[in-house]
Amino acid sequence: MDEHKGYPDPQTALMITIAALTAVLLVTLDSTIATIALGRIQSNLAASPEQITWVLTSYLIAAAVMTPLAGWLADRFGRLRTMRTSVFFFTLSSLGCGLAPNLETLTLFRFIQGASGASLVPLSQVLLLDIWPEEKHGTAISAFGVGTLMGPMLGPTLGAWLIEYISWRWIFLINVPIGVLSLTGFAVFAAGHDKLREVKFDMRGFIYVSVALTAFQLMLDRGQLLDWFSSTEVAIEAAIAALFGYLAVVHVFTTADPFIKPAIFKDRNFALGTAFMMGVGIFMVGAIPIITTMMQQLMGYPVMLTGVVSLPRAIGNILTVVIAGQLIGKVDSRLLMIIGLSGMIGGFYILSGVTLETDPWTMALVSFVQGLGSGLMFLPLMMMVFTTLPDKFKNEGATLTALMRNLGGAVGISVIQTLTLRDLTASQSRLAEKVTPDNPLVGWRYGDVDFTDPLDVAARSGEVARQGLILAYHHTFEMMFVLSMVMVVICLLMKRKKETGASRKPAPVFMD
Structure with missing residues (x-):
């Protein structure tokens, strides 16, 4: 490690980069690979068209709520500790999705997936900028870009192959070896390197933001299915999103240490x-x-x-x-x-x-x-x-x-x-x-x-x-x-x- 500048040595930085990019691929691949399998999952688990949408909705709601919380978790408990914990639970929930016996279990594990994976992409991004000196930032961000953009692009192709020749369950089970690889890299090369900060948690602000995001996401996901504002449910979700969004904005500008x-x-x-x-x-x-x-x-x-x-x-x-x-x-x-x-x-x-x-x-x-x-x-x-x-x-x-x-x-x-x-x-x-x-x-x-x-x-x-x-x-x-x-x-x-x-x-x- 270069003690003067505070960067890890190049070999350690490289291994942490590989672990971070593996975590990024883990999440970005899963964000699109499930979409192509909905029809097969629906027939296999005997779900209705309305029920099967919760496989995607549960993931998106959890990710929307947990994404803004990721910054506070990284400050309070350490960026690397937060990422290790996220990779662990994402891998575990991927195994649960692949082995799910019914739609309810699959939806639950998809929710855990969304919550645990929300922090990995944004925290990996700033991690790479911080472990490499400025002259290497272009290369570091290039590597991050490959991991971020490759997942969504490869998802449909890989998902189609897995569904066609193996089983829809493997679109989730394939995450397990990738997650183990990432977790091993963090555990071996990035243990004990966290920088912690004493930061207060704005519970009220978090609640306002979480409720607003949840209602907004539900409105978007359910709107087309229920014909938007002709549906009482969608109208209520829109009203809740607007109300708590307003409360969140007011809170941000009137609180000393807002979320x-x-x-x-x-x-x-x-x-x-x-x-x-x-x-x-x-x-x-x-x-x-x-x-x-x-x-x-x-x-x-x-x-x-x-x-x-x-x-x-x-x-x-x-x-x-x-x-x-x-x-x-x-x-x-x-x-x-x-x-x-x-x-x-x-x-x-x-x-x-x-x-x-x-x-x-x-x-x-x-x-x-x-x-x-x-x-x-x-x-x-x-x-x-x-x-x-x-x-x-x-x-x-x-x-x-x-x-x-x-x-x-x-x-x-x-x-x-x-x-x-x-x-x-x-x-x-x-x-x-x-x-x-x-x-x-x-x-x-x-x-x-x-x-x-x-x-x-x-x-x-x-x-x-x-x-x-x-x-x-x-x-x-x-x-x-x-x-x-x-x-x-x-x-x-x-x-x-x-x-x-x-x-x-x-x-x-x-x-x-």
């Missing part, structure tokens, strides 16, 4: 970066499920082909994460972020023109282009946010950015699916108005259509439904195209690193 420190938002890069992270969550996290659904349900791709087509996204991520790690510090991070956004924008532009006959190679190209963009966008954003943030706010800042990204993803998935389904109704109505006996285009396209034959009418109605759905997808991707362009403005408002004194101040908080 969330408002002073953290005085850092312009952090405030803008958090907003950027939420926007990215909406159009990047929210886009993946709808692209997958479109390929499977509309284009007729089997599960395995859908997974293979999604794989180039991970390949693009790896390429640009490595490139970005070498360019950070040499090129304006804002420029790298804008170039990365261009990849996302280009992908949505292509998606806004797909048809029912679009081949898998085109969809794979979209995945690759967007993978390139997200990898190049993510690492410069992390460096822009955390190099200007004071040391005392790093744990809290990491958890808040993770929380906003997760909330953005939850909002994106719910809103995008709702808008797509409602646009589908309008698109089908417009198309159906044109399918009439006196329309010459109908005769030109389908020949002699017998509108008195029920089979003929059913065939035309099915085609109208398919064309209406592809139109709805077009409109959704056009909306995400516009939103991703708006993110460019936020990039330009952020400060360059050289405008601050952060680069002249090494700030390791790993060691006492």
Whole structure:
């Protein structure tokens, strides 16, 4: 260890990095791998469509509640101790999920998974910045980016393979050896290195934030199923989220030592970066499920082909994460972020023109282009946010950015699916108005259509439904195209690193 600077020796830092990245992969892989298995789990455990959604909802609620708490736990009990405990319970709950005999047990262990895994990604991020000297930050963040972005990208492909050739239970059981590897690394190479702080726990603030997040997450998850505000349940959840959200904001600004420190938002890069992270969550996290659904349900791709087509996204991520790690510090991070956004924008532009006959190679190209963009966008954003943030706010800042990204993803998935389904109704109505006996285009396209034959009418109605759905997808991707362009403005408002004194101040908080 370099005692003067407070960094561990390079060999120890490398092994801690491997343990941290393994923990990150553990959580990020699980965040998407379960989605593709819901149908198989539903049939195997004899669950209804409404019941099976709790497999995802329980995980998301627990993660939303525990993510903002992770910063306080890291300050009070030590970052590494918190991470070791989280990996242990995540691994144990993964084993419980894989062996669950019924839906109730699976839902319980999924809740424990979400709660225990919430701290691992944000705390790993600041850990890597603190165990490596500043000249190695680009490489460290590149490695973190691979772990963070690879999990969600590989999840659908790996999940499809496990479901097809082994069992849905292995999408959870595969976490066990990964968790044991991570836990062993932390136990051997990072034991006794925690830096503790005496920090008060704001119970009232935590309750306000937790209730608001829980109600908000429930509203998002249940809204589409219950037709949103026509449902009394969803209206109550929205009212509770608004009330406790208001109480949380008032509490933050009127309490001496609140659960969330408002002073953290005085850092312009952090405030803008958090907003950027939420926007990215909406159009990047929210886009993946709808692209997958479109390929499977509309284009007729089997599960395995859908997974293979999604794989180039991970390949693009790896390429640009490595490139970005070498360019950070040499090129304006804002420029790298804008170039990365261009990849996302280009992908949505292509998606806004797909048809029912679009081949898998085109969809794979979209995945690759967007993978390139997200990898190049993510690492410069992390460096822009955390190099200007004071040391005392790093744990809290990491958890808040993770929380906003997760909330953005939850909002994106719910809103995008709702808008797509409602646009589908309008698109089908417009198309159906044109399918009439006196329309010459109908005769030109389908020949002699017998509108008195029920089979003929059913065939035309099915085609109208398919064309209406592809139109709805077009409109959704056009909306995400516009939103991703708006993110460019936020990039330009952020400060360059050289405008601050952060680069002249090494700030390791790993060691006492």
